[in-house]
Amino acid sequence: HFKRVTTIHDLHYKLVPEAHFGVRGLGMRLLVPAAVRRSHRLVVPAAMTRDDLIKHLHVDPAKIDVVPQGVRIPEWVERRPDGFVLCVGAKRPHKNVVAVIEAIARMDPKPKLVVTGYRSPYEAVLRERATTLGVELELPEWVDDLEDLYSRASVVAVPSLYEGFGLPVLEAMARGVPVVSSNRGSLPEVAGDAALLVDPTDIPALRAAIERALADPEPLSQKGRRRAEQFSWARTAQLTAEAYRRA
16 A cells, blocks of 8 residues: 655646647646545645645645745845846746736836746747747747846746746745835735735736836845745754655
8 A cells, every 4th residue: 555645736727728839738637536536645836736626626625734934045146226027937828928928018128138048938928928028038048047137136027827836936926126016825924924926917007016026126135035034944944744644
């Protein structure tokens, strides 16, 4: 006999199906429900993800352990903001980067937008929208030094329509970068009161939050560092081990 423990990071395949293309989307629709049925315990990174499993896959709450992810706190960070807005993550529709482009288009002056992540078909949509609206957009495919980008970003924007956790929120906070975040999915749970939370479909609100973060970064920077310190990989490891012991 053996016990099966499965970590489920999110329900993207069900709640934002456009996040996965082709075979990957089909695989997720088959594998995730099967893993839920066959596992003795389930590990999720956020309470919201737990609630999604209960609501959409009818999982017994007693079977789920919430294990937040962690972040490494750099001993020393050299901040040299360069005036650009940074989005870290895959170039997929649910990341909602187009909303940041539209928000920046309404600003004067317009900061540059840098969006990391491997290439995807959605990249063409971002380029077209940025060109149409006159927003300077940089789309590096591979980033050799993400630390450098964080150090130079004036604001990190995480406008996702859904996230199972939202690690870039913590990565930015740990480095003192002001964060503007969506108020959906698990993002409020991760960000707490240390980010500016907005409806990701409200372009004027997103614009106002980015402008506020650019104009007065220090309060967010300080709150963010304190918030990030609450999420350690040591705690993640401890809670993971406890989940396996329960199994």
